[in-house]
Amino acid sequence: MMKELGIQGRIKRKYIATTNSRHNNKIYSNLIKDKELTGINQIWCADITYIRILNGFVYLSAIIDIYSRKIVGYAIGKTLSPKLAIAALNMAIATRNTKGLIHHSDQGIQYTCKDYIKILKDNGIRISMSGKGNPYDNAFAESFFKTLKQEEVYLWEYETFSDVAERIPYFIEDVYNRK
Incomplete structure (x- = not known):
């Protein structure tokens, strides 16, 4: 019947892991649970996703301001290395006030590596x-x-x-962040 009507069901997409939590780096407590926000640059959330291309994947690291729901930093790369997350973080820090900021992420190696943590601490950003x-x-x-x-x-x-x-970048800057 669906074929006769020219419609299709939703295709379940295969899950691709972007978090490697198997490491010995320090894990920080969750500081944002039940936290009420009053303005921008209080909590940023960072995460990574994959985008399928013809011969594999491309990765997007993004940092979102929870209050405004705007993407404040992002980077696109060919690998899941910490350099990708660091590039997104540096973009966000370069354009925003980080005083009193909490940076929240998963426990992935990109966010627990010493270089990433050092940038957060050097900028007075609390880690969650x-x-x-x-x-x-x-x-x-x-x-x-x-x-x-x-x-x-x-x-x-x-x-x-x-x-x-x-x-x-067009979607983030000219579509999503303008909503």
């Missing part, structure tokens, strides 16, 4: 991490990634890294 395997603690970033994929990624057939590097 979600419980292991609990995506609900970082729901704002997950919500952005869902919007990104539904309104942008799934509508295009990216073939190359360059395709992603061209389209994603």
